[in-house]
Amino acid sequence: MGRSLRLKVTLVFSVLTIALLLAQALGVRTLAEAQEEKLIVALIHDDMANVLRSYEANPALLPPFDQRMNGYVSTSDRPPIVLPASATDLPVGTHQIIINGREIHVAIVPFGMTRLYRVYNFSAYERHFKGVINALMAGTGVFALLTIWLSFGLSGLLVRQVAGLARQVKMLRFGESPSIQPGKYDETELVGLVEAFNDYHRRMADMIEREKEFTGNVSHELRTPLTTIKTSCELLAQDAAISGKSRTRLQQIECAADTMRELTNALLMLAREDSAHDVEPVAVANLIESALMPFADRVAKKRLEAVIDVNRNLHVVVNRSALAVVLSNLIDNAVRHTDRGHVHFSYSDGWLRIEDTGPGIPTQALPYVFDRFYQADGQQTEKCGIGIGLSIVKKICDRYGWSIELASEPDRGTRVSLRLPSAKPEAVGFRDGLAPY
Template sequence: MRHSLRFKVALVFSALTTLLLVAQALGVKTLAEAQEEKLIAALIRDDIANVLQGYRANPALLPPFDVRLNGYVSAADQPPVALPPTTRELPVGTHEIVLDDREIHIAVVPFGTGRLYRVYDFSVYEKQFRKVINVLMAGTGVFALLTIWLSYGLSGLLVRQVAGLARQVKALRLGGSIPINPGKYDEIELVGLVEAFNDYHGRMADMIEREKEFTGNVSHELRTPLTTIKTSCELLEEDPAIGAKSRVRLRQIVRAADSMRELVNALLLLAREESTQDVEPVRLTRMIETALAPFADRLARNGVKTVIDMDSNVHIAANRSALAIVLSNLTDNAVRHTSSGHVRFSYTDGWLHIGDSGSGIPAHALPHVFDRFYQARPEQPSDRGIGIGLAIVKKLCDRYGWSIEMHSEPDRGTCVSLCLPLASPGSVWPDARPASS
């Protein structure tokens, strides 16, 4: 989960401040308790010295002798206290015991042949001390909550310029072209960031402009000679003086020109971001027939049967040019690697399946078939490709959100599955006509 910079600053600041407050409160509590014990010890030490001096000066002031404890039990400013018999086992010194839910202090000193037990009750004082400590801890909690609230408010002031910079960057991403003004920012780091971003944005804008000019030039400079080549071949083919072998060569030139034009279209589509918006309902069988048309002679020559097993009224929502390039490349691969048998097209549950009975692909090569310039196995010189067709297919599928899967076994054929969403129902398009297979 991602959090805002303001939240992180507030969290760190409040956590650090709360930790310091708690540490301070615990330190004050520990110090106060230690000072309390020192004060009580000093009071007991002074009092017991005075009591011993008074009893030695006037033995008549001694309290009754307690045989159980083998000593005298004296209470300071309070009625006599009945000490438990286990008190007799206490060594000489000052001790704390719990008596009737009260913590009392007992000073044990030798006196004559016995001992003197001096009892002090500081419970009232200790209760007041605990109340003060509890108030201190409660105040720490209140200050911690106040710190969290103040931290969130102050963090907003600290990151306000960063938030403003983010808004301006977003405005540039949405189409703004005016550079960000670094004079609006006070922090040196933000000024440097703004200047670096302005420089990067300017270079990106120049690069995009050059790319647009390049794609425009490619569109004109390559399509025009390709159209000229194709038109010249069509005119030559009508010349009765052209022999059969020459006509075969002309058809090869036409197919090569068509392939080059499709490759140019694919590269232009990949270079234009706005092409993802050009989605329309298209008849799938019509697109398949168009993709098969350039390979009709080869399929017939090899005796490969083509099957289009789907409803002729299936319409899908897609970019027509992108889908034509994808189907052309997938069909080309299927036909190129199938010397006999069939090439089958079917559509079920939103998936177009293109299966063939060709040579298949080794298992180790399947993960790499969409890599640029990768070829699963050496091909015949006449059928040699450059390993870019499937890479273009994968790029186009990623661009338009079409999932693509490939399953293959050597010598048992290949099946490519392409996820194509159906167009919204209830509409009619004028290109309806039955498909042939």
């Protein structure tokens, strides 16, 4: 599940603001420390100038000469700060050294034939300065937390109209509103989006209405003449005067009518958007028997065995009409291409398998058997079939989420495996075979 727009806006705004606050705090700290050092150096410079003038004017003010330092050491601290012997190696100028954990500044200037060391202790001032800097950094952290809270609130204001648009789109989906009202939105971009969406929704509604009218017309205008053709064929078939080529033509017309009827049912089923939710428990063995009935004459004529090796207690939750169309097309394909042997139905591990003993499918043709209008070389027969049955089967399986696999070898038959969802409990070990059908 993706992150919400509000969360993304909050994260981006918070990260940018916190980064700016941290950059500002670090910049202020660096600048303050630099200015502090410059101020200390300036104070030492002025003080040293005054001290040198006073010592030159009145040498009696000079501090005692320090033999260890080989110079005069002046300090205002009590007790006085003792400089380390290593300070004698420092050049003339102002230096910062650490004595007993304290930062001490030492100004060194030449004084006659020796040197003058002036010790300055700004540790109290520097502690106060560091306290101010730490308070500044703590304040930055507080402002960062406040920024996150403000960002979440502000992002809610920014995306509230987007959320409102999403709610209205959902209302459109469930038919609770004819269109989205653009007057509820004041952002120019959202107004344009609403107008574009309304236009798209109107065109989609018109298209859906046309599809409903078309499917209704197809259902009535095609099924009625097909029923008439089928009935007429059945009546003519009872006429003993019709024989030879005329009876063969009559059988072809009847077969074509059956094909058109199944094709019409499949196309209408695929055209209905809500058909994927129309499911019910279906007895697989019974449905296979029903799907085999239209092919009984062809099965008997070829002397094929139709073996249903499926537990009669097995139920799957599917769309009955969709599975009937799939089985009808798969059985038609198996019977049409099988001249001897059997068509075997079995079920195990969630897979319904239909196996025949036909000529099989060439290996190079297997990747294309589900393509629309595809027919493998050498597979065309005088029987009905235009290469669309397996394409419809694949589309129906995709619609309902059924997996379908096809395995075949030349001269060794074909096996189609169909995985049906939500299988109901079945009696283990019970096998009901019908052979021949």
